Amino acid sequence: MAALRFALPNKGSLSAPAAQMLAEAGYRVNRSGRELIVADPANDVQFFFLRPRDIAVYVGEGSLDVGITGRDLLRDSTVSAKEILSLGFGRAAFYFAGKPGGISDAAGLAGKRIATSYPKLVQEHLAELGIEAHLVRLDGAVETAVELGVADAIADVVETGTTLRTSGLQTFGDPILKSEAVLIQGEQVADTQQTVDAVEVLTRRLQGVLIARRYVILDFDCPVAAQEEAFKLVPGIEAPTVSPLAREGWVAVRSLVPRDHAPRVMDELWRVGARAILVSSLDTCRI
Numbered sequence: 001m002a003a004l005r006f007a008l009p010n011k012g013s014l015s016a017p018a019a020q021m022l023a024e025a026g027y028r029v030n031r032s033g034r035e036l037i038v039a040d041p042a043n044d045v046q047f048f049f050l051r052p053r054d055i056a057v058y059v060g061e062g063s064l065d066v067g068i069t070g071r072d073l074l075r076d077s078t079v080s081a082k083e084i085l086s087l088g089f090g091r092a093a094f095y096f097a098g099k100p101g102g103i104s105d106a107a108g109l110a111g112k113r114i115a116t117s118y119p120k121l122v123q124e125h126l127a128e129l130g131i132e133a134h135l136v137r138l139d140g141a142v143e144t145a146v147e148l149g150v151a152d153a154i155a156d157v158v159e160t161g162t163t164l165r166t167s168g169l170q171t172f173g174d175p176i177l178k179s180e181a182v183l184i185q186g187e188q189v190a191d192t193q194q195t196v197d198a199v200e201v202l203t204r205r206l207q208g209v210l211i212a213r214r215y216v217i218l219d220f221d222c223p224v225a226a227q228e229e230a231f232k233l234v235p236g237i238e239a240p241t242v243s244p245l246a247r248e249g250w251v252a253v254r255s256l257v258p259r260d261h262a263p264r265v266m267d268e269l270w271r272v273g274a275r276a277i278l279v280s281s282l283d284t285c286r287i
């Protein structure tokens with residue numbers, strides 16, 4: 001048996017980005033056809049391609065060691081598993097929605113019919129709010145339920161909002177949940193040390209990919225007189241690397257900066273006297 005038995009989404013929004021992230025982390029997840037189990041012998045991993053909604057069940061029951069699913073799907077599952085890492089893709093919010101001019105807040109849902117594919121998640125949220133309503137469980141396309149008179153409101157995943165808009169609905173109230181893809185593990189400690197180690201390596205590798213996606217490498221030349229001011233702009237994760245430059249009174253500096261901050265940091269560095277400011281991407285890393 002492989003050291004790590006890993007559940008991956010076989011279709012839907014999370015499937016391609018999950019496989020992509022694992023490939024960037026150095027795993028071989030190539031599915032040539034529709035096979036449901038793929039071996040990666042070099043990493044001693046076996047991937048099981050399952051319905052995203054079922055992943056929490058296999059991992060929570062302990063049949064598989066880890067899995068990637070959505071936080072919302074995990075919360076809707078009756079089996080409990082723990083999130084060990086947020087993966088930064090598959091981001092969506094979960095909202096109540098209804099016809100404009102109709103129900104305008106969660107309190108207005110009392111006694112009403114709410115269509116959803118996530119009944120446990122919604123029921124628990126309503127219970128927290130102290131609201132009693134009737135849930136209508138549907139498999140998908142829940143936005144149509146109001147128009148067809150099956151429900152008074154819906155509770156569903158909203159990503160761009162396009163589906164709601166085209167169905168003539170709008171969200172109301174606060175988001176029920178902010179969701180994204182998560183790496184999950186069973187509540188019980190893994191059976192073997194081999195699996196414990198494999199989970200640790202996996203987590204470190206995925207953290208490396210997350211950092212590589214969030215940060216860029218910034219290189220620049222800096223007059224020694226300006227270096228203290230420059231270091232404040234590029235503290236890096238630990239500290240910037242400073243190397244000698246073949247020019248008297250100057251140093252070369254290298255640091256990681258959050259990708260989103262790079263343009264502003266470059267402007268500021270230029271202002272304090274840095275030159276030859278270069279930005280490059282990381283493929284992956286271990287920090």
Ligand SMILES: Nc1ncnc2c1ncn2[C@@H]1O[C@H](COP(=O)(O)OP(=O)(O)OP(=O)(O)O)[C@@H](O)[C@H]1O
Binds near residue numbers: 014052073
């Ligand atoms: N636009 C989106 N639509 C649905 N789910 C999304 C979207 N963006 C992110 N997600 C997340 O993907 C997970 C649902 O995946 P799932 O594969 O079941 O649904 P799907 O992408 O709608 O696929 P399908 O409806 O074709 O089965 C949830 O965690 C959800 O939050």
Ligand SMILES: O=P(O)(O)OC[C@H]1O[C@H](OP(=O)(O)OP(=O)(O)O)[C@H](O)[C@@H]1O
Binds near residue numbers: 139140142158162163
């Ligand atoms: O905010 P948006 O970007 O429009 O995305 C959200 C919509 O996408 C999903 O539907 P999907 O197409 O998967 O159909 P389904 O409801 O049958 O699952 C989800 O259930 C929402 O309806």
Ligand SMILES: [Mg+2]
Binds near residue numbers: 140
């Ligand atoms: Mg869907």
